Amino acid sequence: MYSHASELGIYFNDTRFIGVWEMTFNGAAPVSLAKELRFSGNTAVFSMTNPDLPRLGESGRIRRDTFLIRRILTLQQDTFYETVEVKNFDDREHTLQVEQWVGSRFDDVFEVRGFPRPRRGKMLAAEESSKDGGLTTILQYEGLDAQIRRTFIHRLFPAEKIRVSPSLTGHFTRISIPSKSTVALKTIVSFDKPSEGKLMGRPYAQISVPEKMEILARDYLVNPLLGLSIITDNALVNKSIENARRDIFTLLTREESGVLYPYAGIPWFSAPFGRDGLITAFQLLPWNSSLAQGVLQYVFETLGTKFDAFTDEQPGKAFHEMRRGEMSRTREVPFIPYYGSVDSTPLALILLHEYIRWTMDLGQLRKWWPFALRALDWIDTSADTNGDGFVGYAMQSTSGLVNQGWKDSGDSVMHRDGRLAEVPIRLCEAQGYAFRARMGMSALARLLGDDVLASRLRLDALKLRARFQEQFWNAEERFVHLALDGKSRPCAVRTSNMGHCLWAQILTGEQARDVAEHLLSDAMFSGFGIRTLADTETAYNPLSYHNGSVWPHDNSIIMEGLRLYGFQKELEKLALGTYAVLESSDDFRLPELFCGFRRRGSEPPVPYQVACKPQAWAAGSIFLMLKSMLGVSMETDQNYLVFNSPLLTDKISTMEIKGLQCRDWEADLILRRGRSGTTVEVTRKTGPLRVLTVKR
Known part of the structure; x- marks a missing residue:
């Protein structure tokens, strides 16, 4: 892996x-020959063989396909473990010279992404030491933040130097492999501090490959998402559910405060993001409530406390993105954390209400209530950028985000003629979120x-709804404007954003019907999903990030909105589009996004070139889709499922x-599709639970 000219590499703390x-x-x-991801995605197994090779110290060649070479790479608890197994299938012994090259420039993730940087820190001399027959090399870099970052490469085998420089080291060892035998080479790499040489408490040098796999399998059982089982009679759906569960577990990281937080996506967004974490946690309710608890704890702990233009921080405002790299620490970028998100704060209050609905965790509610009131105050004051009662944004930071909704590309908010909107911008979905947040906080x-x-919060919510319908509803064409610009002119374009207004329930029943028709029209529905922007709009580009692509998480929120208004046919159509994406996928996963070209026959969706996979809210989309299809809900004043x-x-x-747990009950259920609809049977339950099936 040579990655200085690409984004490849192993990253730690950005x-x-x-x-x-x-x-x-x-x-x-x-x-x-083959590659495979195992367990929670933290272990990769590469199976390889040899080309024709020269013999060492004698004439002749070693025939191709003589060796099976397996490289087993594991990332576990901030440490990288590699075992290389070489099995000799020949009828004679062979000697191989194995070279290992390791290098690093300690690039900040934003450098890798192409952010210009006039100067950077300095590489320090590499250090080497021998111990217990192995060789340890330390690569090190002193950043402009005065922090020294170190990569410790601990080889558990004797090695000799080829080259040692500050950014690249090469070493070799010679191994003799008897006929039909296997030799293993092990390396441990740790970051910023030396490794203790152990994997899950056991000396790594003494662990065989089967033992390693057994240890990792046991650790995988700790996955907090494994207590629940969802199995259908469709093998593809089952595999997709399992992969989504695995991807979310892969992205879960225990923060310094001890809470588990789902990082947004690999490779570019492997960090805490407010909006992404909040939506992912919502998608996982009721299937798992511990994730919502951790996300809410982290978001409330990091609420803004002051006005800081550089980071767009304001008192009571939820964060957008947290980074820990050198460029953040030196304030070359504002992500320390950065608060440029107009919707994270109301989304936090929406998640809080939904979490309490499912858990009735009044102890946590009382603990979080002061934070929730601070967030509510931000919605009522600082977020009202135009003094018109709407939630808006205008970037204060010189290096932040121009657009601060979930579509945060610089060109994602426009007028019908393609002109970009002027700030402050009031997005339609942000008003929906504020409405739902106030209604939830009222409850x-x-x-x-x-x-x-x-009573006051409910009245405020209803007043917002009335203003929204006056200024955001296009009465002539029967759709929701994307936004109001700085001069309160409507951005009269059809976007998927209005589907979030279904989820927020800020629309009347008649308006919701019109919105659903627009969303499932040929202009917006590609056959695989709803486009971010209708293909009839001037700015439409199916290859773009936000102006015509299809995002699974976006579609999952719209599915839940369709369910809330009772639009079964539209929900089914959208769900079948998602199934088609999974059926065409080579790994049974939903990507962050894909291009919005129209579906043609059996052709798969056109991939977006740099989409994250795994990505938290893409994986969570499957669980919210299942919830929407089942129409499952609970209220705080009842114990009915x-x-x-x-x-x-x-x-x-x-x-x-199996194993659906909420409040003080647990249940197993079977749903069956029949001619007269879908039936629900409770096969096991504990606690004071009642199950009610409602048919329209």
Whole structure:
């Protein structure tokens, strides 16, 4: 792996600690045969063989396909473990010279992404030491933040130096492999501090490959998402559910405060993001509530406390992005954390209400209530950028985001003629989120016995809805404007954003019907999903990031909105589009996004070139889609698990759910699709649970 000219590498705390990782055998690179990700995605197994190789110290060649070479790479607890196994299938012994090259420039992730940097820190001299028959090399870099970053390469085998420079080291060892035998070489790489040489408490030098796999399999069972089982009679759907569960687990990271937070996506967004984490946690309810608890704790802990133009921080505002690399620490970029998100704050309040609905965790509610009131105050004050009662944004930071909704590309908010909107911008979905947040906070205030606050919040929400319908609703063409610009002129373009207004329930029933028709029209529905921008708009580009592409998380939110208004046919059509994406995928995963070209026959969707995979809210989309199809909900004032017009498409005839846990109950259920609709059967339950199926 040579990555100085690409984004490849091993990253830690937003820094590329390894940019070169290469191994050769008698001077030649091995030939790839197969690769596989295992467990939670933290282990990669590469199976390879040899090309024709020269013999060492004698004439002749070693025939190709003589060796099976397996490289087993694992990332575990901030440490990188590699075992290289070489098995000799020949009838004679062979000697190989194995070279290992490792290098790093300690690039900040924003350098890798192309951010200009007039100067950077300095590479320090590499250091080497021998111990217990192995060789340790330390690559090190002193950043402009005065922090020294180190990569410790600990080889558990004797090695001799080829080259040692500050940014690149090469070493070799010679191994003799008897006929039909296997030799293993092990390396441990740690970041910023030396490794203790152990994997899950056991000396790595003493662990065989089967033992390593057994240890990692046991650790995988700790996955907090494994307590629930969702199995259908469709193998593809089952594989997709399992992969989504695995991807979310891969992205879960325990923060310094101890909470688990889903990082947004690999490779570019492997960091805490407010909006992404909040939506992912919402998508996982009711299937898993611990994720929502961790996300809410982290978001409330990091609420803004002051006005800081550089980071767009304001009191009570939820963060957008947290980075820990050199460029953030030196304030070359504002992500320390950065607060340029107009919707993270209301989304936090929406998640809080949904979390309490499913868990009735009143202890946490009381603990978080002061933070929730601070967030609510931000919506009522600082977020009202135009003094018109709408939630808006205008970038204060000189190096932040121009657009601060989920479509945060610089060109994602425009007028019908393609002109970009002027700030401050009031997005339609942000008003929907603010409406739903106030309604949810009203319900929570009543739950806590504050009827005065509850009544005020409900009235404020209804007033917002009335203003919204006056200024955001296009009465002539029957759709929701994307936004109001700085002069309160409507951005009269059809976008998927209005689907989020369904989810927020800020629309009347008649308006919701019109919006659903637009969303599922040929102009917006590609056959695989709803485009971010209708193909009839001037700015439409199916290859773009936000102006005509299709985002699975966007579609999952719209599916939930369709369910809330009872649009079963539209929900089914959109769900079948998602199934088609999974059926065409080579790994049964939903990507961050894909291009918005129209579906043609059996052709798969055109991939977006640099889409993240795995990506948290893309993986979460499957779980929110299932929730929407089942129509499952609970209210705070009842212990009924309600299935409202559950829907299983022709792709699924049965769905078995085991280990669904909420509040003080647990249940197993089976759903079956029949001629008269979908039935729900409770096969096991503990606690005071009642299940109610409602059919329209």
